[in-house]
Amino acid sequence: MRFIFKTSYAQDIALARHGGHVFWYGLLGAVLIAAPWLLPEYWLAQLTFVLIYGIVGLGLMLLAGFTGQFSIGHAAFLGTGAYTQAVLANAGVPFPIALAAAAALSAAVGVVVALPALRVKGIYLGIATLAFGFIVEEVFARWERVTGGNSGLHVKSPKLFGLDISSSESFYIVCLLIAVLSTFAILNLLRSPTGRAFVAIRDSEISAQSMGIHLARYKTLSFAISAALAGLGGALYAHKLSFISPDQFNILQSIDLLLMVVIGGLGSVHGAFLGAIFLIAMPQLIALGKDWLPPVIGQAPGLQGLVYGLVLIGFVLFEPLGLYGRWLKVRTYLQLFPFYRKGLFKRQKAFTKSDRLR
Amino acid sequence: MLQILQLLLSGIAQGCIYGLIALGFVLIYKATETVSFAQGELMMLGAFCAFAGMSLVGLPFWLAALLAIVAMAAFGVLLELVVIRPILGQPQFSIVMLTIGIAYVARGLITMIPGIGTETHALAVPYKDEIWKLGALVVNVEQAAIIGATAVLCGLLYAMFRYSKLGIAMQAASQNQLAAYYMGIPVKRLNGLVWGLAAAVAAIAGMLLAPITFVHANMGFIGLKAFPAAVVGGFGSLPGAIVGGLVIGIVESFAGFYLPDGFKDTAPYIVVLVMLMVKPNGLFGEKLRKKV
Numbered sequence: 001m002r003f004i005f006k007t008s009y010a011q012d013i014a015l016a017r018h019g020g021h022v023f024w025y026g027l028l029g030a031v032l033i034a035a036p037w038l039l040p041e042y043w044l045a046q047l048t049f050v051l052i053y054g055i056v057g058l059g060l061m062l063l064a065g066f067t068g069q070f071s072i073g074h075a076a077f078l079g080t081g082a083y084t085q086a087v088l089a090n091a092g093v094p095f096p097i098a099l100a101a102a103a104a105l106s107a108a109v110g111v112v113v114a115l116p117a118l119r120v121k122g123i124y125l126g127i128a129t130l131a132f133g134f135i136v137e138e139v140f141a142r143w144e145r146v147t148g149g150n151s152g153l154h155v156k157s158p159k160l161f162g163l164d165i166s167s168s169e170s171f172y173i174v175c176l177l178i179a180v181l182s183t184f185a186i187l188n189l190l191r192s193p194t195g196r197a198f199v200a201i202r203d204s205e206i207s208a209q210s211m212g213i214h215l216a217r218y219k220t221l222s223f224a225i226s227a228a229l230a231g232l233g234g235a236l237y238a239h240k241l242s243f244i245s246p247d248q249f250n251i252l253q254s255i256d257l258l259l260m261v262v263i264g265g266l267g268s269v270h271g272a273f274l275g276a277i278f279l280i281a282m283p284q285l286i287a288l289g290k291d292w293l294p295p296v297i298g299q300a301p302g303l304q305g306l307v308y309g310l311v312l313i314g315f316v317l318f319e320p321l322g323l324y325g326r327w328l329k330v331r332t333y334l335q336l337f338p339f340y341r342k343g344l345f346k347r348q349k350a351f352t353k354s355d356r357l358r
Numbered sequence: 359m360l361q362i363l364q365l366l367l368s369g370i371a372q373g374c375i376y377g378l379i380a381l382g383f384v385l386i387y388k389a390t391e392t393v394s395f396a397q398g399e400l401m402m403l404g405a406f407c408a409f410a411g412m413s414l415v416g417l418p419f420w421l422a423a424l425l426a427i428v429a430m431a432a433f434g435v436l437l438e439l440v441v442i443r444p445i446l447g448q449p450q451f452s453i454v455m456l457t458i459g460i461a462y463v464a465r466g467l468i469t470m471i472p473g474i475g476t477e478t479h480a481l482a483v484p485y486k487d488e489i490w491k492l493g494a495l496v497v498n499v500e501q502a503a504i505i506g507a508t509a510v511l512c513g514l515l516y517a518m519f520r521y522s523k524l525g526i527a528m529q530a531a532s533q534n535q536l537a538a539y540y541m542g543i544p545v546k547r548l549n550g551l552v553w554g555l556a557a558a559v560a561a562i563a564g565m566l567l568a569p570i571t572f573v574h575a576n577m578g579f580i581g582l583k584a585f586p587a588a589v590v591g592g593f594g595s596l597p598g599a600i601v602g603g604l605v606i607g608i609v610e611s612f613a614g615f616y617l618p619d620g621f622k623d624t625a626p627y628i629v630v631l632v633m634l635m636v637k638p639n640g641l642f643g644e645k646l647r648k649k650v
Contacts, residue, residue: 070451116634122450123393123593127585128634131627134582142620251582255458262455301476302575306466312459316452317444 002335013191015184032176036169045240046284048172050276051179052236057260057272058186059229064258065266066190067222068202069117072126073133074230074257076113079140079249080106081231082238083147086155089239095158095165099178099235106231107224109136114223118216121205133254140246152245155238166239175236182229186269189225198222259308263315265322274323282307321345360494365611371501371570373607374508376626378563379584380591380599381515382556388532388594389552390446392453397560398581399464404430404561405573406468409479419484423565427558434557438550446549461578468575475575481568500569507566511559512600519596528552583610586630592640601641605629 002020006012016022031038035047056078064070081102088098116128140147147153157166158174165171189195197218200208209215238244256279264275286304293303300306319326325345333340382397394400407429411422441460445452469475480486488499519525531538531548539545564577571577587606591598606626614622633640 064451070454116631120634120638123387123454124589124634124638126393126454127589128631130582131586131630134627135624135631138620138624258455259458300466300470302466302469304466305462306470309459309462309464309466312462313441313456316456316459317441320445320448320452 015187015191029180033173036172041168044168044172046280048168048175048240050273050280051172051175052233052240053257053260053276053279054273055175055179055182055236056230056233056257057264057276058182058269059226059233060257060261061264061266061269061272062186062189062198062229063222063226064261065268065271066195066202067198067219069121069219069222070126070258071113071129071223071226071254072251072258073113073129073131073136073254074226075249075251075253076133076136077106077110077227077230078234078237078253078257079136079244079246080109080227081234082244082249083140083153083234084231085235085238086153086244087146089156089158090154095160099232102235103228103231106234107228109231110223110225110227111220113227114220117223118219130251130254133251137246137250140249147246150246152243155242155244157242158239166242171239175240178232178236182232183269186229190269194218194221259312263311263322265324266320268322268324270327271322271324274327278311278323282311361615363495365615366608367495367497367501369608369611370604371498371504371607372611373587373604374504374600375563375567375580375603376584376587376606377600377603378508378511378559378566379581380588380603381596382560382563383584383588384591384593384596384599385552385556385559387588388596389528390442390549392442392450392457394457394556395454395581396457396460396464397556397584398578399461400430400434400557400560400578401564401567401581402468402573402575402578403433403464403564404557405481405564405568405577406474407561408565408568409481409573410474412482413479419482426565427561430561431554431558434554435550437557438553442553443546443549465575465578478572478574481565481573483565483569486569503569504566507562508600511562512597515559515596524548524551583626586626586633589630590633590640592642595640595642598640598642605641 002018004011004018016025036044039047056074059077060071060074084102084105085098088101089095093101113129113132117125120128141150143149157164158171159165160174163170165174190198197208197213200211200213201215201218201222205215241248260275260279261271262275263278264271264273283304286307290299290303315322321328329345332344379397379401382400383394386392386394386397404426407426408422411417411425412419415422417425437460441456442453445456483500483503485499485503490497490499490502519529527538527543528548528551530541531543531545535545564573567577567580571580583606584603587603588599589602590605591600591602606629609629610622610625613625617625
């Protein structure tokens with residue numbers, strides 16, 4: 001068990017709390033950088049997808065896990081980023097500029113969505129974002145002159161300063177760089193006054209408001225940053241797949257993204273990446289498990305949905321803090337051994353707390 | 359003129375389906391303050407129950423329908439008991455995710471039934487493909503059945519909530535669970551019954567919809583269009599759900615005819631976004647302010 005004696009505010013908000021953090025995250029970074037030489041091509045591609053989904057997850061985590069605003073239409077932002085990137089890349093715009101434009105346009109769309117969100121909360125917000133997601137998906141399908149409609153759109157390979165970075169190794173490095181930068185951006189944001197304001201809004205809008213937090217401004221900001229990260233992820237996603245069509249950005253994708261942050265663990269930056277690992281690894285595990293199951297179950301098209309649903313139900317019922325929460329518990333158990341008590345992470349129930357205003 | 363009447367009629371029929379599903383949302387929302395994303399899937403399960411009763415067991419339509427309703431009601435009660443009750447009192451969003459999980463599981467399980475789950479089936483209702491002619495107006499009996507059944511169901515629900523002890527207890531629990539509990543109302547059991555009722559209503563909606571869209575594993579996605587209906591009506595209002603459903607159905611029907619392609623499917627969502635911006639509490643929602 002490690003006790004940290006904090007003697008200054010700088011120490012309180014330090015990114016690395018103690019030497020162990022520096023060591024382990026350094027090791028993780030080293031392994032990730034070495035990955036192109038260590039992993040076969042297929043697994044490197046999967047790792048790239050983990051990073052891309054991780055970036056999108058960071059955005060959704062900021063919005064859902066830290067600001068308490070739930071978006072059931074996040075695929076719309078993902079799609080906006082992907083299509084912006086695709087159109088700009090096909091027009092010959094350099095990769096970094098296209099990327100910035102994709103993030104900026106998604107952020108702008110996020111601000112537009114935030115407008116109704118300022119007036120509604122809870123489930124109404126969910127439905128507003130759901131509605132928005134459907135409308136955007138329809139726009140992708142109908143605006144054929146730009147998006148190619150339902151037949152989809154091919155994306156040219158990305159070029160950075162004249163270099164082709166479409167090979168899986170170099171594109172992995174680009175994704176890794178962007179993922180690390182976004183993670184640091186989110187971590188820094190969360191320890192800044194802005195991030196603290198987001199958390200205050202999540203915990204209680206009324207007390208946040210009475211502490212002088214401008215609700216509308218911060219909610220809009222949260223939506224914009226979240227959408228920008230989703231757009232960034234979408235842009236990378238478009239390049240990685242090199243083909244996009246509207247049905248990749250439908251309601252199921254939005255729900256997958258939500259599932260990712262919930263299973264990863266709401267309210268933790270780790271959760272975004274753990275959820276992304278889950279989302280990418282699960283289909284592989286299911287494919288492996290298919291051979292062991294009787295063909296009636298193994299070959300059913302709904303198997304993946306069934307497993308996702310069961311895992312989701314299991315997590316909500318037994319581990320609401322997600323994978324990251326499970327890790328915290330395991331770590332605490334090991335640190336406190338043999339003094340871990342069962343009720344250490346007990347959830348409090350609040351029957352009288354009502355979302356309906358009364 | 360005739361065209362408009364015809365569109366209006368099909369809009370109303372479609373709207374009744376949305377209304378019935380939205381009714382399920384509102385019932386559950388009022389009683390337990392949770393939003394169920396599995397309502398569309400409950401509807402799908404209900405339709406499959408009726409289909410199984412008719413074509414596998416060979417029951418007559420009315421018996422199969424009755425059995426499906428009872429089975430779904432029992433299923434709803436069971437669902438509440440097993441998965442919803444343990445996390446009552448947790449943040450609303452956990453329960454939303456939970457119901458999304460239930461929806462996934464329901465869809466997955468149905469597709470696992472060999473030979474049935476992945477196919478599209480027609481429910482052999484006795485009034486299939488019949489047509490009434492009122493002057494020049496052509497009325498599909500399937501649509502008329504939807505409208506009639508919805509009206510009857512609304513009447514029954516109204517009577518239940520107005521006159522029966524159970525209905526009044528449900529109203530009390532939905533207004534203030536704690537106070538109702540202190541008055542000796544078994545709130546937990548009521549919550550279970552409300553889920554049962556919502557599932558039964560969903561099953562009815564499923565059987566009414568089945569002749570029009572057929573029975574298949576993805577018919578539950580129509581439930582996503584019932585959310586706009588519930589919001590337009592005001593999320594906590596039972597008559598609002600039906601009216602909202604009608605509004606959405608009619609708007610969709612007219613948008614499909616008069617507006618360019620693509621507006622038919624998005625019209626409900628555009629309506630709900632406008633509604634949320636203009637009048638977030640819906641047509642029948644109460645205006646409530648939080649007291650600190």
